[in-house]
Amino acid sequence: MSQLLEQNVDTVSESVAIVATAGNLAGVLSYPQDRPTIGRLVVAGPHPLLGGTMENNVVRAVAEGMAAQGWITLRFDYRGVGNSEGPSMCDAEAMQSFWKTSEVHDECERWTDLRDASRWLCELDESMQPLVVVAYSFGNWVLSHWLEQNGKPDVVVGIAPTLDQHDLKSLAQTSVPKLVLAAEADFATRAESIQAALPSWKNTKTEWATDRDGHFFRGHEPWLCQRITNFLSDLQAEASP
């Protein structure tokens, strides 16, 4: 079941229903028109209680921007968000807990949403091309959980990882090539935390976003796509003989 959303000069976007453990998830698939794709890319977005939908500026821009670069991309709403099935997080108990601790008790279970979305994309596009996961904000935690549970993306990109709030151990320790786009003046993570932690992260390239609207990158989305594209092209160049 899919529905054509947009057809730009370069890319096509379709709304799709992703069959997932938590119920069907709503997603948008974007891919280049009339040219073969160069890889598969899934975006894991911010926290549902902080406006984390697939329409978030970073999530949407990365998915569409990378599709224009030749990738087949999938962005999706976590369970209970937008048209995705599952209980909404917006009940009084969850909101109270989030107000106090910035956490909701079962939020990390969203890792299965990411797993299922990635699996769905890989089943759809059996090209065996690399699978890249781009995680933004809370999405980094979701990604870290998936890696802990044996998730196997080929490349990961962490945008504004929430180091002060979440334990991103598995993300840090995976030997999968990683790009971290860290934001200066990020309300969610102090620069010192990133500076202290990142040197020990395995196989990681870090780039700092200075004066790019802190955690939110509003108006700087093309810069994100540019950094990701450069990183992926470099990896490809390194890999080719």
Add this chain to the structure above:
Amino acid sequence: MSALRKNPTVNDIILLTGATGLVGRYVLRELLRSSRAKIAVLVRATSEKHAQQRIAAVLDWLKIDARLRQRVTTCVGDLARNDFGESQATQDCLQRCTTVVHAAANVSFSNDRDEELAKTNVLGTRQLLQQVGPQLRHWIQISTAYVAPTFDDIGVEQEAKQFDFRNDYEVTKAAAERMVMAVAATRGFALTIARPGIVVGEYDTGRASVFQGFYQPLRAVARLADRAKKNSVGKVRIPLRINVSPEGPRNLVPVDWVARVICELVRHGENARGIFHLTPEGSMQNGPTTSRDVFNAARSRWQIEGMTFLPELREKDMTTFERGFYRHLQQIAPYWSGEPRFDDRQRQALLPHLPCPRIDEAAIHRLLDYAVETKWGERSEKIAVTNKFAAADYFERFLPKYAPLSTLPRLSNVTAEVGFRVAGIHRGQWRCRLVRGDVVAVQRAACEGAAVVFEADGDTLEAIVEGKLSPQQAFFERRVEIAGDIEMGLKLAMIFGQFIVEFPYAAQLQRGQTHVAVA
């Protein structure tokens, strides 16, 4: 038996719990219409004023006129709290009531909520029993037919004894029944146990305030249908095999009938001692509603093809699509797979003039139409708004009026001083003080000094408060800026966003024209 004992009079006070819920609100309406007694309603609220506002919203929803409203008094009480009944007003109600209709309950079917369920359904009932005064003559316990002992797959109107209940909800409802029975035996008041089947919306209109249980699979089907593409003849194909017997009974009962029966039981007083099943009649013409009726109605409602019955469908043979569908129904699974029939001879003998209307396909259509119209409860209360959009009206009238009716007061740890700076045609600054979830003050004032200030132009504010644009999305699109504590600002955006989902503001109004905003 004296007339007074049989029919509550103007001198009686009926204490009703659960009046904000589906069953309770219809019982309230029926009690107001059919008796002359005063009705004291026990409501969860943060203050007396909040309780009154919650009940006023229910009475508005029920369209109860001012004359009947005078007979309603409210008192605050959360049955699950240790300090239940500490306020003077609540004590007064508890001490003076002569009849109790106890409809409040935690109705969650989730099996990881046993503590919460026990707190309200068992301990809460005990607290209520302990605190009602010596005037009490008649207690009507609203239970559920699903705790009935079954013989040959027929639930009978007898004490709940077995222990193989379907979920913790039933365990706690049965425990409450047994406890009230024991107390009634020692204290000597008359006890009626009313056990409804699956309660659905009003028979004639399909109206309801809650869309759980029966509605859940239909909502899932509706979602699939909405997403599927229509073929050339306008039908949608849903490749779903329904794994239940098409002829299996569904014990659906309309809420207005349930309420009428409960009020009749109140009216019968001591004559109504015993256990009564409020379930479809065994003798009903054409039998009770079946799964076939339910899914036929869904098929025709959404023009669906491809949905068939296959009772023997095993999980291992399901398609991924089907697994997704059934996973969604986990909580209601024990009821989904099959229901007993219920013997209701005691009720029929006492109230032969009140037969249960059959929920046939046409009635199911009405239920679905209402559910779809109100977006399955996402929009339930109707609020009349007469003004054109104006930021001042929103902040100074609408927000303080509806905030107490929303989820906000339940966010008891939320305290903040928030500013709103609006640019453009609706220019102005407002300050709002939230104290433990209560909006205690909203006034036109400079924003300086507020922990968080939201800045937007009037058009953006209008789109947000009408629910067309979420506050967070507006922020991501740079149509809203947050000054001050960003983290708190984002969390407040979540809270205001939820308020707007519950109470969207109606705009696009012609001046002077009354418009009904569905909130």
